[in-house]
């Protein structure tokens with residue numbers, strides 16, 4: 001690992017602390033520390049055993065992350081970003097995938113860097129939410145980029161049939177062509193589009209049942225459920241270098257994956273482990289096909305659309 005001057009306080013422990021959640025809720029280990037220090041020490045990382053990395057790093061927006069100082073100079077933030085990205089790429093199995101959740105500010109630099117590291121971009125998805133920070137100075141932010149890269153585009157784990165949605169053709173028009181699909185997908189269903197929104201896809205705020213105390217940046221369970229079901233198999237090892245409230249871990253374990261997380265704040269890490277033990281709130285949302293159509297069904301199709309949604 002490159003050593004650069006750090007503005008962050010060094011974690012109190014030089015040796016990573018493992019917080020085990022083995023047993024009832026699968027196999028999860030959350031390590032406390034800077035992921036740049038912890039990842040190189042993990043045998044699963046050194047042996048490239050990780051099938052799926054999901055990374056939702058600090059955005060450098062000066063947010064309160066318990067311990068992490070979220071306001072680095074840009075150059076330092078980019079150096080930090082490239083360091084953890086390289087470690088994550090190095091952890092991946094040959095058929096492994098890497099997802100990064102990142103705002104407009106840094107998406108371009110990350111895409112270029114991953115391409116330079118030989119990774120293949122599979123999708124540049126958008127997570128769209130309706131409650132962005134209000135402003136009158138520019139257009140209101142209502143999205144984050146969900147960047148999907150693989151080491152090998154041909155052998156990557158890809159199981160979209162687990163996360164299908166109702167096609168607009170069926171939901172709006174009741175088009176009979178959707179009933180005899182030639183792409184191998186079931187009648188009326190399609191692989192989700194690359195812009196993600198809908199019920200339970202909003203930012204986790206207010207009295208949302210998923211909400212965990214002390215976390216402003218918690219991702220919705222359905223987002224991780226779509227990624228994990230489509231890009232990993234039961235028993236696979238999933239890594240999240242920025243565990244936060246533990247969304248990746250709770251979804252991974254609820255679906256029979258093994259999980260390694262790293263979290264800079266010990267308090268966050270402990271809460272994430274509690275959450276993994278408690279289990280998901282909305283398990284199965286990503287695999288229950290619903291419609292995200294903007295338009296209501298055409299006259300006379302209301303019954304059909306309802307039955308498609310209920311499948």
Ligand SMILES: C[S@@+](CC[C@H](N)C(=O)[O-])C[C@H]1O[C@@H](n2cnc3c(N)ncnc32)[C@H](O)[C@@H]1O
Pocket residue numbers: 033034035036056057058059065066067068215217218219220241242243244245246247248262263264265268
């Ligand atoms: C955007 S939040 C992750 C939120 C998470 N996806 C969730 O759904 O709860 C980023 C987290 O990374 C942690 N963090 C920041 N820098 C870190 C580092 N260098 N190593 C490990 N964790 C770090 C922060 O403390 C924060 O909890």
